[in-house]
Amino acid sequence: EAQVTQNPRYLITVTGKKLTVTCSQNMNHEYMSWYRQDPGLGLRQIYYSMNVEVTDKGDVPEGYKVSRKEKRNFPLILESPSPNQTSLYFCASSFSGETQYFGPGTRLLVL
Amino acid sequence: SQQGEEDPQALSIQEGENATMNCSYKTSINNLQWYRQNSGRGLVHLILIRSNEREKHSGRLRVTLDTSKKSSSLLITASRTADTASYFCATDFGGATNKLIFGTGTLLAVQP
Numbered sequence: 001e002a003q004v005t006q007n008p009r010y011l012i013t014v015t016g017k018k019l020t021v022t023c024s025q026n027m028n029h030e031y032m033s034w035y036r037q038d039p040g041l042g043l044r045q046i047y048y049s050m051n052v053e054v055t056d057k058g059d060v061p062e063g064y065k066v067s068r069k070e071k072r073n074f075p076l077i078l079e080s081p082s083p084n085q086t087s088l089y090f091c092a093s094s095f096s097g098e099t100q101y102f103g104p105g106t107r108l109l110v111l
Numbered sequence: 112s113q114q115g116e117e118d119p120q121a122l123s124i125q126e127g128e129n130a131t132m133n134c135s136y137k138t139s140i141n142n143l144q145w146y147r148q149n150s151g152r153g154l155v156h157l158i159l160i161r162s163n164e165r166e167k168h169s170g171r172l173r174v175t176l177d178t179s180k181k182s183s184s185l186l187i188t189a190s191r192t193a194d195t196a197s198y199f200c201a202t203d204f205g206g207a208t209n210k211l212i213f214g215t216g217t218l219l220a221v222q223p
Contacts, residue, residue, distance in 0.1 A: 004153075033210070042199065043154075043213040058210060090153060098142060098203060100211060102153040 002027045004103035006091050012109045013081055021076045021106045023091030029101070031094045032074040033058070034066065036087040037105075043090065049074055050097075081110045116214050117200060123220040130187045132217040134200030135180075141205030143176055145185050148197045148216070157185075157198075190221045 004025045013019055025032065033048040035058075045058030049068040063085055065077040074093075078085060086109050092100040118133045134143070142161045146154040160167045160176045160183065167174045173186040187194055197218050201211035 035213075040215060042215045043201075043211075045210045048210060088151065092154075097205075099144065099156050099159055100154075101156070102146075104153045105151065107151070 002101070004091055004093055004101050006089075006103040006106050008106060009104060010107050012111065014111050015082055016080050019078050019081060019108075021078075021089060021091075021108070023074045023076065023103060024072050025074075025091075025093040025101070026072065027093060027095070027101065028071065029093035029095050030071070031097045031100075032068065033092045033100070034064070034074070034076045035090045035092065036060065037090060038087050046076070046089075081108075083110045086110045117198070117217045119217060120215070121218045121220070123222060124190055125222050126190060126192055128190055130190050130194070130219055130221070132185045132198050132200075132219070134183045134185070134214055136183075136200075136202045136212075137181065138204075139178075140202045142203045143174075143183050144201045144203065144211065145172075145174060145183075146199045146201060146213075148199065150196070154199065187219075190219075192221050192223050195219060195221045 007022045030051050034046040035043040037043045044060050046064050047066040049055040055066050089106045091103040094100045116135050124130050144159045145157040148154045158169045158174050160174050171188045176183045197216040199213050199216045201213045
């Protein structure tokens with residue numbers, strides 16, 4: 001089944017404790033993105049990647065890192081999480097850069 | 112500021128009725144897409160309309176695009192309770208960023 005998977009789905013952590021949210025797609029898509037969704041603000045792009053080893057900042061990259069060592073994986077790294085990073089995070093992938101396929105989301109709470 | 116703004120923010124209708132949601136945006140686009148999100152879950156792509164298209168259909172969905180007014184509408188006909196969800200428009204400028212600019216969404220509730 002074609003899908004985008006994210007892990008973990010739910011995470012509670014404390015300020016400053018490094019964490020990684022994994023994202024994997026099995027559709028051989030070149031494009032991958034991370035978004036965060038906050039009430040009243042919709043979805044905002046954090047980082048994107050056009051292919052292996054090619055990544056760039058989106059609209060809200062501060063406090064996040066990404067890497068794209070393999071085509072299928074695009075992990076999101078929070079080196080030192082802060083409470084303002086409490087959010088619902090979505091990974092997405094696409095073949096042509098148009099229609100995007102979203103993962104199920106990761107709900108993060110930073111205390 | 113966000114590119115897409117949906118109207119209304121919330122809509123409640125009876126099963127079988129039609130639901131219309133509107134989206135306005137600010138600058139020229141490559142295409143406009145509509146997504147559905149069920150309560151805190153992942154977004155599901157519904158339909159994409161390109162800037163040179165005016166209307167598109169997919170099942171019970173009808174999307175229109177008016178580039179002169181920078182607006183789009185999504186019509187869901189013969190609604191079902193399973194259509195209850197949030198609906199987002201997303202604008203695509205094209206280019207290499209793979210970025211969609213999402214609006215804040217319309218929450219649709221279809222009552223039995």
